[in-house]
Amino acid sequence: MFDVEKIRKDFPILNRKVNGKPLVYFDNAATSQKPQVMMDSIVDYYSNFNANIHRGVHTLSQEATNAYEEARIKIQNHFNAAKSHEIILTSGTTHSINMVASGFSSLLKHEDEVIVSALEHHSNIVPWQMLCERTGAVLKVIPMTLKGELDIDAYGDLLSEKTKLVFVNHVSNALGTVNPIKKIIDMAHDYAAAVLIDGAQATPHIKPDVQELDCEFYTCSAHKLCGPTGVGMIYGKESWLNKLPPYQGGGEMISEVTFEKTTYAELPHKFEAGTPNIAGVIAFGVALDYMNSIGFNQIAAYENELLHYATNKLLEIDKMVLYGTSKEKTAVISFNIEGIHPYDIGSIIDKLGIAVRTGHHCAQPIMDYYKIPGTVRASFSFYNTKEEIDIFIEALIRAKTMLS
Structure with a gap:
């Protein structure tokens, strides 16, 4: 009961x-409110094994690294990603979207087309406008109806061989509309277009299966899932994450650095420059455990x-x-x-x-x-x-x- x-x-x-x-x-x-068990996990990290991750041979660093990577696996399992390195840990949905938009700057050509929907949050509109300004690509918009639904027939008319990326939210933050994302994804794939789904508003209510959806990217923020602010994730198919260049440069995301040339680390570290929100990621995993227990x-x-x-x-x-x-x-x-x-x-x-x-x-x-x-x-x-x-x-x- x-x-x-x-x-x-x-x-x-x-x-x-x-x-x-x-x-x-x-x-x-x-944002959702927070269960005590999630907040306790943050205190536990800072009280008992606070250390930087992936870099130290000492016990605290190894314990922190293990807890951090265990959280990644919890997120992988929750979204049913095929591989843990397909889960990139970010500061939230906006960070994730901008990471993909930045990466597509090197993949789009003049007059390529990007499709978004009329139901999007500003963070799902502005990065694509900026991308189109940088590349000369064309932004097209799926219209909405008075009921607050997307016009799928009009979407079909927008798709073409020029379509390279489709972006749509799973659920509208303003109206609560659940979009038919599986159909949207399948229609985009008929034109070999990639699809990024913003799951920020969906994931507190729906447990998505990214392999079943077959989307190229899916993103969400922890703070809407009973987790902390400043943490999120993006799932990306391995083949697409390998195509995209790094979003930020710095520590952790490198393989070798010389003044002549730098080579980048393998996934997922290629996209995780700098010291992350370690406590927040661990707490994200605890929040998912809590919601799944219900x-x-x-x-x-x-x-x-x-x-x-x-x-x-x-x-x-x-x-x-x-x-x-x-x-x-x-x-x-x-x-x-x-x-x-x-x-x-x-x-x-x-x-x-x-x-x-x-x-x-x-x-x-x-x-x-x-x-x-x-x-x-x-x-x-x-x-x-x-x-x-x-x-x-x-x-x-x-x-x-x-x-x-």
Whole structure:
């Protein structure tokens, strides 16, 4: 049985008050809260075996290296990568995306084409614009529909022999839409194009199998998966990682250095210059262990309950407008109340202890499509409850009354 009250005891922050009210945390799409076991692993590293990795013969260094590489294997197993060196450890999704964009600078030619989608986060748009400016490649965009879904027929029309890279998120951070990424990948492969999937918003709810998906790259951030900030990963097929040049130069990523020439290390070290966030990577592995102990099928089923419960409650409020009504969604609801600015709603309900996100959610093209300045976004996690949703609804009604 899924015991949410037992789970909530693992998250110390859920006991605190905000503005004198019990915290109701509905900003999980921005970052998840953290279980005590993950935080304990960080303290354990710095207290008991803090040392740099891959470089020392002494005991502490070997212990730190073993723990770090064990975490890499946990990440490999979680995403079902074929080889551990196909997992590159980064500072997060944005770092990962920029690593691939930088690498493609040497692979693209003038008038080659890169495809992104209208549902992307800014970090999934700007690096590709910069790449196209450097190379002369052309950026094309898969359009969206009013329901917040991608127009797959239009995507098919965009694909051509000039298409070299397709980039799309697995789940929209602004709307919660689950994109049909397997179909998108297969269609791109018909034209021999590589595909990079941004899994930042998907991985807290869905356990992807990168071999089954057959994507060239898949990336996510630990902090949305009950892990620490400043840590992420990118999976890349070995053949593609070998094609890309190193993203940064420095220690760890070299084989031999002379003033005449430097040769680079084998995977994964080729892309991991400098001293990494050792404690954070170890904690990432612990966070994955924690979430897998609960079970991603159980997490998805429970969060789906919360999504439907909250959606039905919100629709009872007069002048409520929901954005992103795709049939396939994760537990994210973006909405406005007609005539009221989303920032004003967010500010008032914060006084009642409720944390939501307001604004364009780093997805301004989506807001431009709907011709709105932004939305209120409530995003749920497996440690949230229906009782919290009831408190949220009461707070919204109070805010609406005050602002109307």
